[in-house]
Amino acid sequence: MSVFFTPVSNGLPPALVTYGWCRSAYTVVRSLARRGVEVHVADSSRLAMCRFSRFARSFTRLPDFYSEPVAYIEALAAAMERTGAEVLLPCFEDVELVIRHWDALPRATRVAMPAMSDWAVAEDKLNYLARVGAAGCPVPRTWQVSNRAELDSIAAQVDYPVLVKVRMGNGARGVEIVDSPTELKDSLLAMVDTYELAQHRWPIIQERLAGRKFKLDGVFCNGEPVGMSPFEILRCKGAGKFGTSTFRRSVDEPTVVEHATTALRALNWHGMFNTDWICDDHGVPHLIDINGRLSGGVAVPYEAGMDLPWLWYQVSAGLEPDANLQTCAGVPVRWLLGDAIAFVEHVGAGKLREALGMLKPVRGCRHDDFVWSDPLPLVGEALDYFAKFLGARGSVRPMTKGMVR
Known part of the structure; x- marks a missing residue:
């Protein structure tokens, strides 16, 4: 008997999800497969966690999009043709390549992405400040x-x-x-x-702002919000809530939602995005970063009831977005492997009290990278990180040329 999840035949167009080594892509795969979508996965790593998921119909090995952008687009186009996928969901910075080389993909490909000019503004940590600030969004x-x-x-x-x-x-x-x-x-x-x-x-x-720290992930369609969900950052890989978050909780923060709406409207956004916010001494949230893609913490909105991958898929496919989704506040979500890495880093830095706090169980906690019904992706994720750790000569934050520019 097959161990793979088999979507029902419901007329939903098949999807291809890129960046399959990352837990954010895994959330997309889980979400869509459970909705009945046939999901194919692609990545440059042979150990990509999503390929081990029972929710993935197939896996395609791609070149690295930073170092081989032309080969990446060619291989991506071939994967779309071979799998029959019609909806493309690029889950990382390869969004930029898809925007630039849209005409190299199969004509039937459906994707939700902003104009290149809007993408370029949003991705630049200086340029977005003027546009969203002029629209009334607080910025540092x-x-x-x-x-x-x-x-x-x-x-x-x-x-x-x-x-x-x-x-x-x-x-x-x-x-x-x-x-x-x-x-x-x-x-x-x-x-x-x-x-x-x-x-x-x-x-x-x-x-440097030092107040409460939030993220807000969302989906826009032609400059208007389809779904947004804020969550509070409670722990990160680095000390003092610095770096990639590993433990968060969904929250009801209408001010963050209001400011995010203002900012993304100013950018005429279309597709998936994530934002970072830190409050000042008066409790006012300031927008400190925008990324035109999934965040690593997109599992938080998903587990809290705001199925952003599904909304992203619907907008990409040209379907009517589900207007009935709501975020349930107070849902804790943890990145298991991230906390394991953070534990080692904190112990090595002599921060034993903070490290021990990571071992404390949290009632009702859900996870970015693990569900009991689909355990193998966590194993693949750990092996992939270990391989990257060795390849980076012991760095827990491996770099690829072009990632920072």
Whole structure:
């Protein structure tokens, strides 16, 4: 007897989900298969967790889209043809490649994505600030640096600590907290050298907000919201809730939803997105980042009742989006492997109390990367991370050229 999940025949067009090594793509696969969609998976890693899921109909190995963009698009187009998939759901920065090379994909391909001009603004950690700020969305104070003289001047006037951030990055890569003028200058110039940044792409300097931290994931259709769901960040891989989140809880935060609506309308958004928010000393949430793709924590809205992958699929396929979905506040969701990595990092840094707190069980907690009915993806995820760990010579945050720019 087959161990694979078999969708019912219901006329829903088959889908292909990329970036299948990541838990966010796994949430998409689970969501759509349970809705009766035939789901195919693609990724550059042979250990991609989604290929081990009983919800995946097939797996296609693709080139790395950072290092081989043309080959990636060619292989992706071939995978769409071979599997018969009609809806394409690019789950990471390959969204940009799909936008740029849309005409290279099969003509029947359906996908929800913004215009290239809107994508470029949203993905730039400097450029989006002016547009959404002008629309009324709160954003942190930010300074642009293009030469050493400007760097010296800004370093002498800002209040510390501040953040140094590359214009385009992923996770906590290319982001540092600095506490003094010397640290600021050393950190920024080191990033310029490490990532080989052109002068017009030097990192920005941004005030550090220290209040509650939220994410909001959502789907827009032609500049209007289809579904959005905020959740609070309770723990991250790094100390002080810094870096990729590993433990969060769904919340009812209408102010965050209101500001996110303002921001994404200003960007005329179409498709999936995620946003990051930190409150100031007065409790006002400020938008600190936008990404035109799934977040790693998209399982939180999904487990709380807001099935964003399904809404994304519906918008992509040209179907009427489900208007009856609601988020249930108070649902805790944990990234198991992320907490395991964070535990090792915290122990190594001597933060034993924080590390031990990760071992505390939480009643009713759900997971990004594990469900009892489909246990093998967690094994694949662990093996994939271990292989990347070895390939990166012991780094728990492996880098691919082009990821930070």
